[in-house]
Amino acid sequence: MAKIAFILLCHKDPEAIVQQAQQLTAMGDYIAIHFDARAPQAAFAHIREHLDDNPNVTFAKKRIKCGWGEWSLVQATLHAVEAAVDAFPRATHFYMVSGDCMAIKSAEYAKTLLDSDDCDYIESFDFFESDWIKTGMKEERLIYRHFFNERTQKTLFYNAWWLQRKLKLERKIPADLQIMIGSQWWCLRRRTIEWILDMTRSRKDVMRFFRTTWIPDETFFQTLVRHLVPEEEIRTRTLTFLMFTDYGMPVTFYNDHYDLLLSQDFLFARKISPEASSLKERLGQLWASGRSDFKISNEGRRLFTFLTGRGRIGRRFAPRFWESEATLGRERELLIVACKKWHVAKRLVGSIKHHTNIPAIDYLFNEEDTDLPDLGGIQTTLEKRTRHRRALMRMLFDYYDTDRLIICLDTANFDLMQDFFSDRSTTRLLELECEFSDDYLIGHAKRVGLAGEQTGDETMQQLLPTIRYDVIYESDRIRDAGFAHHGRLHESNSPDENTPPIAQFLSVTEDVARSIAQTPYLFAD
Template sequence: MAKIAFILLCHKDPEAIIAQARRLTAVGDCMAIHFDARAPKADFARIRAALADNPNVTFARRRLRCGWGEWSLVAATLQAVEAALDAFPRATHFYMLSGDCMAIKSAEYAHACLDADDADHIESFDYFESDWIKTGFKEERLIYRHLFNERTQKGLFYASFEMQRRLGLTRAVPADLRVMVGSQWWCLRRRTLEAVLAFCRARPDVLRFFRTTWIPDETFFQTLVRHLVPGTEIRSRTLTFLIFSDYGMPVSFYDDHYDLLLSQDYLFARKISPEATNLKRRLGDLYASRGAEFRISNEGRRLYDFITGRGRVGRRFAPRFWETESTLGRDRELMIVVCKKWHVAKRLVARIRDETGLLAMEYLFDEDSAELPDLGGIQTSMEKRSRHRRALMRMLFEYHGTDRMVICLDTGNVDLLRDFHTDRSVTRILQVECAFSDAYLLGHARRVGLAGAQTPQETVDTLLPTIRADVHHEADTIRDAGFEHVHVMREGADPARNAAALSGFLSVPHETGREIAATENLFVD
């Protein structure tokens, strides 16, 4: 059965470290602690004294002064690994933790997971081909020597980098290594770490290289494990659940995240807020529990992206008054005229308004200038109208005191059509298909900025077939979407057929449909 030796790198909060060590070793697992030499000696003395009688806890032989992004973090990890390998000969797996990590599964569950898959769990993506590094230095981390800390010695860090760049003082990656990158929070088997230490003793050149790379804790173990272990025995993922913001900062978890954390397909989570005392208590009790069942939904990162995305586009947890409902109303009818030629649709809805008395509005989701009443600000921009599309339509129904409305949409607004079609209201669509001459398409290209008065004829000749294909593709997309209650009106079609389409679309007598279909110059450009 798996026996875990935790490799704990920490630098603060001695009471939390003591509690963490006691929780994780209470069920028979072990821990090797490296406490940053920058931290007060009194804090370290308190940790040692509190854990002195715990045979499942050991300490790195040397305390190193650690700095973010420096080799010192890797060196401290190696110190703790060596101590753990020596002190716990029965440990089968070695799991990297920080003081902000906590188990989100029981020990029973964690051991069963490790027993079920004889593999190393470490993110290990190709350094140059993957997009794991989102911003900042990439190749520069490796090909230049970084002798200063970017956070504490910013001036020297960038001056050294700039001097090397200007003088061309680059270096090569060790020829036999394929550099990999990934999270520093790994879980490795005993034989893997023994192979890593043996490699370090045999290859001082590799250690020299990584000592002056930037942020080596994201590349050192990731590269060596992939170099030393068959790919079939590596799971390129961390078992620690963590989320990074767009700014590269780890997201903290609080008391109300307990259920979310337990449902993630991970064994630990980072980072737990120091203020989340209730969460820490519940997670601490969980690790020693037996028979706990976990329903894995693994939606944590998607939820984070969704919630932050709402904030980014101005949506709030406490909705504005227009956001409290999300349907137009079960007994309402929304009739949508879909047409690429806006002037044709505007003529048509004007005639519909005259013949039927229906509320008929033009391209309110396509034109900023669409005439709308004051609806509390929701109507002020196309962005707001589209974002709160259902609320806008519901408010228009209520403002005008009607249950039937006609609007116009461009054929490119298939997403709006899909959204309205899924509402509980009745949605009908009239697809108006027009003929498109080259002259019209060229005018369209100029209106939308794809061409100008001085655009060469050769460019125009290339552009027009593409625009025509896009127009036809939009029409085909609507036809293929499987909408209900779709009626089609075509330029040049038999008047009786267009009249039937209008009659069905508007739920009016055939004679009324015929009058509307006979609108003079309806399709004239």
């Protein structure tokens, strides 16, 4: 019977990783783990402490820092695969999973399926002829060299791309390769894995090429398998059930999706919500259950399209259960910097980004031209961002692959603050209390359209008391709301006085907070 070596790439939630490894190895299978080197050492130590005694668990011999869309994800996978090949000579199949994946069939059912067909399961579509890529870069992923990360080094990424394009520095694809593309969630036979590892050692030209392609985890294994394995031994599908929204983000499964998941013609599913404790418990027991009586209806994708589509055409006859638990995520932390003077908040956030690795976004609900990634159109207008604010924030957490995110809000955005504080995620608020001169308030009145360049001084003097009162009222309303985790910085305070609320807001040391509080000209107009 098949013996599966699971290849697990993960970067957070060590308790869940330990539980996942114990469940998957309980039936005699194996797992090789690569835990992102960006993650805290204490988290990795926790995993090692609980799994080192398990003979069916091994770890990648080298941990590297991974970034979305980078070669590092493929390299981390290869490190884990090499460790699994060496540690588990009896493994017949190697199955790629993430920390968000869980089995939706029993181990007995899965191994019967693998034994019934001597093949590799991997999505493998022609890169140029298929429509697998819906939006964004296509051939540019391959013909230009990508040295920077599009998410964390956006300016460098696009400048490097445009410079190569301008100078016509296109490169050639290795002549004997047909570039393929598909999902990174594959299940490959041992022979195929060994062929791939041999090719990584013998074809340095291929390795050089893929190291500077963009999002190579969608092309590297897909291309090499098609190059090495006869077509009749490849099943162009994944055994992991996953769906995407219209915005290109993975659909998350919750407690009430158990029966739906079991009826799909797949072995695993992604993504299982960290909050779906009942679902995770039931699926964890399922792998060892020995069940084989699964009734496959495979209606998941059609059902999702139908239910979500009702709202788009104004017909909503029943609750869309994919949205019934619309939350940012209990394990996530949203940090809100609220300030009427936008340039002050941006200055503080810039300093925070310099001193920490927390992703931060400026006034995304106030400024149309805020720098945002392409999220399938939901980010295009302020109206859409505000109307779909929780969906937008979930996408941004996923895009930056983080559990902590900073945003800036105007103090007038009280409704947004209330909504975020009512979520099951942890929300923290840092209010920047500024002093407002008459000149600043006049400028504010012109910016928001209360006054124009031709407004007379007498009219302006009549407006000023009302505008000043509105600013004070916004701050009072925030204070009266009694939000938990609400800190304040004041312009008249010294950096030492502003240090404690910054430290509490960011959960950083006093030294880091003090460096941020000492940002030059923080409150200057």
